[in-house]
Amino acid sequence: MSTGEERRSIFISGGASGIGRATARYFGERGWFVGIGDVNETGMEDTLGLIPGGFKYAHKLDVRDREAWDTALEAFATAAGGRIDVLVNNAGIGTGGPLAELEKDEIDRCLDINLKGVLWGAQAAYPHLKKTAPGSVLVNIASAAGITGGSGMSVYSAAKFAVRGIAESLDAEWAPDGIKVNSICPSFIETPLLDGTGNRNSNEPVRARVRAAGLEITPVEEVAETIWEAVHGDKMHYLVGKTARQINFAKRWMPGKVRKQQRNAAALLGK
Known part of the structure; x- marks a missing residue:
C-alpha cells in the first residue's frame, strides 16, 4: 500500500485491550490504517504504541452512546482519508451468575454494551461502509456462548445469540449495497475478561472455573487472525478455539446430549 488512497482502514471498538x-496490531502490521475506540484512554495509548508506523488513531468512545458513535466514526474517517472499510463491533463485558441473583444494573450494563452497542455501531457504520462498498465489512464479535447457553450465562448468552442474529439479518439487508456482515464466535480467549468474576456476588475468577472444567484457553492472536480471514472470506460465522468448534458440532448433531451435559454441569455446581 503505497498511497493513502490505496490504504484500507478498520475501526475497532474495545481497542484498549x-x-x-x-x-x-494484526491489521496495523499489514499496512492498514487502524482506528480504535474505548472508554480506557490509557489502554488505547498502549495499543497504539504496539502498532508500527503512523497510520493509527484513537477516539474515546462509550459504545452505549449512539451520538458518540457518529462522532468517533466521522473523526476516524477524516483521519483515514475519508474512508472506513471495516468496522469491528468488539467492545463487550463478561456477565455471569444465576439470573435470580443478578442486579438490574448488571443486566442493563451487559445488554447496553454487548447488544445495544453492536446495534449502534452497525447503524453508525452503515453510511461509511456503503461508501467503500463493495468489499466493506461489518464484523460482530459474538461468542461460543451464542451457540449454546449454559447455567449462569443467561444474560451474556442472550446478548451473544442476538449478535449472531444481527450479523445474519444485516448480511441480507446490506447485500444490495455490497456490504458483507459476519460474526466471530470465540470460546475462552486469553484476555483480561478471564480475570474478572463475571458478577459481583462471586470471588472466583472466570479463569479458575475454565481451568477446573478442563477447557482450553485460546491465544488472543487466533481471534485476530480469524477476523482477518473473515474480512477477506465469504463465510457467515467463524469459530475460534477447540471448545467453540466442539460446541458447534455437538449442538448441531447431538442437541440432546448437549442439553444433558449442561444440566448435569449445573447440578454439580449446585445451580
Missing part, C-alpha cells in the same frame, strides 16, 4: 488490541 484483549481482542481489540490484538486485532489492531
Whole structure:
C-alpha cells in the first residue's frame, strides 16, 4: 500500500485491550490504517504504541452512546482519508451468575454494551461502509456462548445469540449495497475478561472455573487472525478455539446430549 488512497482502514471498538488490541496490531502490521475506540484512554495509548508506523488513531468512545458513535466514526474517517472499510463491533463485558441473583444494573450494563452497542455501531457504520462498498465489512464479535447457553450465562448468552442474529439479518439487508456482515464466535480467549468474576456476588475468577472444567484457553492472536480471514472470506460465522468448534458440532448433531451435559454441569455446581 503505497498511497493513502490505496490504504484500507478498520475501526475497532474495545481497542484498549484483549481482542481489540490484538486485532489492531494484526491489521496495523499489514499496512492498514487502524482506528480504535474505548472508554480506557490509557489502554488505547498502549495499543497504539504496539502498532508500527503512523497510520493509527484513537477516539474515546462509550459504545452505549449512539451520538458518540457518529462522532468517533466521522473523526476516524477524516483521519483515514475519508474512508472506513471495516468496522469491528468488539467492545463487550463478561456477565455471569444465576439470573435470580443478578442486579438490574448488571443486566442493563451487559445488554447496553454487548447488544445495544453492536446495534449502534452497525447503524453508525452503515453510511461509511456503503461508501467503500463493495468489499466493506461489518464484523460482530459474538461468542461460543451464542451457540449454546449454559447455567449462569443467561444474560451474556442472550446478548451473544442476538449478535449472531444481527450479523445474519444485516448480511441480507446490506447485500444490495455490497456490504458483507459476519460474526466471530470465540470460546475462552486469553484476555483480561478471564480475570474478572463475571458478577459481583462471586470471588472466583472466570479463569479458575475454565481451568477446573478442563477447557482450553485460546491465544488472543487466533481471534485476530480469524477476523482477518473473515474480512477477506465469504463465510457467515467463524469459530475460534477447540471448545467453540466442539460446541458447534455437538449442538448441531447431538442437541440432546448437549442439553444433558449442561444440566448435569449445573447440578454439580449446585445451580
